[in-house]
Amino acid sequence: MTDVPMSLSKTYRRRLPRGFAGRGGLWLGLALLGGFVVLGFAGSFVSLPPPEKIDLLTRLAPPSAVHPLGTDHLGRDVLARLIGAVPVSLGAAIATMAAILAIALPWGLTAALAGGKVDALLMRLADIVMAFPTLVLALAVIGFLGASLEASIIGVAAAWWPSNARLLRALVLSARQRDFVRAAGLAGASPARVIWRHVLPQVLPPLAVIVSLEMASVLLVLSSLSFLGIGAQAPTPEWGAMLNEARPFFARAPHMLLVPGLAVTLAVLAFNLIGEGLRDMLDQREPYKW
Amino acid sequence: MLNLTKLSKSFRGTKVLDNIDFSIGAGEVVGLIGRSGAGKSTLARIVVGLETPETGSIRLDTQEITPGKGDARRRIQYLWQDPIQTLSPYLSAAGAVLETLHGFDIGRPQTRRARAQDLLASLGIVAQIAARKPHELSGGQCQRVALARALAAEPDVLILDEPLSALDVTSQLGVIDLLRRVHAKRSLSMLIVSHDIAPLRLLASRIAVLDGGQIVEDLPLPRFFATARHPLSRAYISTMKVQSDAA
Numbered sequence: 328m329t330d331v332p333m334s335l336s337k338t339y340r341r342r343l344p345r346g347f348a349g350r351g352g353l354w355l356g357l358a359l360l361g362g363f364v365v366l367g368f369a370g371s372f373v374s375l376p377p378p379e380k381i382d383l384l385t386r387l388a389p390p391s392a393v394h395p396l397g398t399d400h401l402g403r404d405v406l407a408r409l410i411g412a413v414p415v416s417l418g419a420a421i422a423t424m425a426a427i428l429a430i431a432l433p434w435g436l437t438a439a440l441a442g443g444k445v446d447a448l449l450m451r452l453a454d455i456v457m458a459f460p461t462l463v464l465a466l467a468v469i470g471f472l473g474a475s476l477e478a479s480i481i482g483v484a485a486a487w488w489p490s491n492a493r494l495l496r497a498l499v500l501s502a503r504q505r506d507f508v509r510a511a512g513l514a515g516a517s518p519a520r521v522i523w524r525h526v527l528p529q530v531l532p533p534l535a536v537i538v539s540l541e542m543a544s545v546l547l548v549l550s551s552l553s554f555l556g557i558g559a560q561a562p563t564p565e566w567g568a569m570l571n572e573a574r575p576f577f578a579r580a581p582h583m584l585l586v587p588g589l590a591v592t593l594a595v596l597a598f599n600l601i602g603e604g605l606r607d608m609l610d611q612r613e614p615y616k617w
Numbered sequence: 618m619l620n621l622t623k624l625s626k627s628f629r630g631t632k633v634l635d636n637i638d639f640s641i642g643a644g645e646v647v648g649l650i651g652r653s654g655a656g657k658s659t660l661a662r663i664v665v666g667l668e669t670p671e672t673g674s675i676r677l678d679t680q681e682i683t684p685g686k687g688d689a690r691r692r693i694q695y696l697w698q699d700p701i702q703t704l705s706p707y708l709s710a711a712g713a714v715l716e717t718l719h720g721f722d723i724g725r726p727q728t729r730r731a732r733a734q735d736l737l738a739s740l741g742i743v744a745q746i747a748a749r750k751p752h753e754l755s756g757g758q759c760q761r762v763a764l765a766r767a768l769a770a771e772p773d774v775l776i777l778d779e780p781l782s783a784l785d786v787t788s789q790l791g792v793i794d795l796l797r798r799v800h801a802k803r804s805l806s807m808l809i810v811s812h813d814i815a816p817l818r819l820l821a822s823r824i825a826v827l828d829g830g831q832i833v834e835d836l837p838l839p840r841f842f843a844t845a846r847h848p849l850s851r852a853y854i855s856t857m858k859v860q861s862d863a864a
Contacts (some may be wrong), residue, residue, distance in 0.1 A: 340862070395762045500684050505702075506697060506699070506703045507702060507703050507704055507705045508705075509667065509704070510697055510703040510704070510705075510763075511705055511716065512693075513665055513666075513667070513685065513690065513694070513695055514694070514716065514717045514720065514767070514769075514770065515690070515691065515716065515717040515718075515720025515721040515770055516716050516717075516720045516721060520716070520720070524705070524707065524716075525705050526709065528707050582725075601794070
């Protein structure tokens, strides 16, 4: 006999992913990020002075043919420093996010999967860390390790991981409650397979969105720390540090402030647009509408 | 075959099951009927380990079992109320059946894929449909796949929790026919939980009525319709009469 689809199945039916079509924000975010990657590699192909090279005779020069984005207060080429800062600023954000995930992933997964006392213990420890204001804790760690970009990466990661661990735990707990996950367990799937094949595929898409959005926040915090002088140290080119150096010369050489400021803004915008775009796209990929 | 003794369960102080003694014989198809919230599904879920009883024990043959653990996990299979929600959106129909064959180590690894395809085909899911994921299947097809997955475990007891309630009438008839054929072929013991007596009349050899946390009537099918005395049983029988008169 012929099966007639359930009337409800239309509601439940998976909406096919439209992929990237009609997702201008996601495209723009990817284009911006791609632009930064190209910019990061451009230094190898374009003849520019080293970003640390000082030339006091050309200090605070406005944009010109020789220095397309002008020079800073020490006569260093701003374009060379902007390009040199791409791997430093973005690399630091990526390293920080990786460190956060390296702690939060096993922490959240273990808490959600073990349950009971292990869950309670891990979550109370996370709560203790979360009880400190994020920036204060990061500053305390940096103060202990000494001001440097590496210290600010460790400091931000140390203060930032608990919220991600909590979020991950919640995602796993929610994923485990789905009927098809429990049904797979009853139907013979081993606990490891249930986690690998049925729980993690539900957790990874929202995690990708969270990582994209968190990257923007992490980039801003790291730039802020460098702006305050406790992140990247001179003469390392870094957008936050460049903003700090530009502060006293804003009236005389606004390009010193505008260039790194625009870079931070566009990078944050790129990560936010990618995160938002991914969220919209993955919502469409949700297997069923609940 | 399956014996439940002194089973009790409460939710937030409300006793849903109250010292229930209940059994299903080998090859017997028992229909469990009752009002919404009477505890029918709770009883079914306890048998497969999805709920934990406060008191009582469960025996399979003569062995006391922990539901959902050890060999009992394979021997007692469960068919969920809403089939589309209980099949993984990440696996094809064949993948779902294969997972069970792998999980319970049934058959030789090289032959499992063919075995899964054969099982699905015997339930009307041809290879082309078996390659599809749940959202690409109809409700009736999903229920067949779920049934194939349960049967892949080679169970002795099949618990069916409202197996027809999420299906349209045409699909319901198809699944009823399928369950009858499966029972005739495999002589499985079945417990069919339902709030509707019509499908039980077509499937069950015995009907039990659950009300107020207790089994208030438990009779073979012909005697149930002839001699059931409990007001709820009479009400169910009268609904059947109304339906047949209307037809």
